[in-house]
Amino acid sequence: MMPEENEARTVRQDMIALLQTEACSLRDISQALHISEKEAGDHLAHIRRSLSTTRQVLRIHPATCRACDFVFRERQRFSRPGRCPRCRATRISLPRFFIRSG
Ligand SMILES: [Zn+2]
Numbered sequence: 001m002m003p004e005e006n007e008a009r010t011v012r013q014d015m016i017a018l019l020q021t022e023a024c025s026l027r028d029i030s031q032a033l034h035i036s037e038k039e040a041g042d043h044l045a046h047i048r049r050s051l052s053t054t055r056q057v058l059r060i061h062p063a064t065c066r067a068c069d070f071v072f073r074e075r076q077r078f079s080r081p082g083r084c085p086r087c088r089a090t091r092i093s094l095p096r097f098f099i100r101s102g
Pocket residue numbers: 065066067068069070084085086087088089
């Protein structure tokens with residue numbers, strides 16, 4: 001196994017352990033595991049795929065608009081939306097992710 005792949009595997013194990021404990025945004029994950037938010041998003045996508053063969057699932061507390069409380073329920077992407085479709089405000093909370101048994 002390549003060393004890089006080994007390292008990625010360890011990061012993902014740490015991320016799974018973290019998300020089993022508490023709901024985290026990509027920013028929370030990047031700070032906890034000392035990786036970039038982009039890397040956190042890439043690992044999260046991998047985790048979401050790999051969890052599909054287990055009894056656990058990746059759940060999302062969706063991003064919400066801080067101005068009008070619009071909830072971005074349909075959004076599957078991990079990043080923060082740029083603008084609220086209802087009131088056009090840009091103060092949007094970060095989506096947060098957690099892992100629960102299916
Ligand atoms: Zn809004």
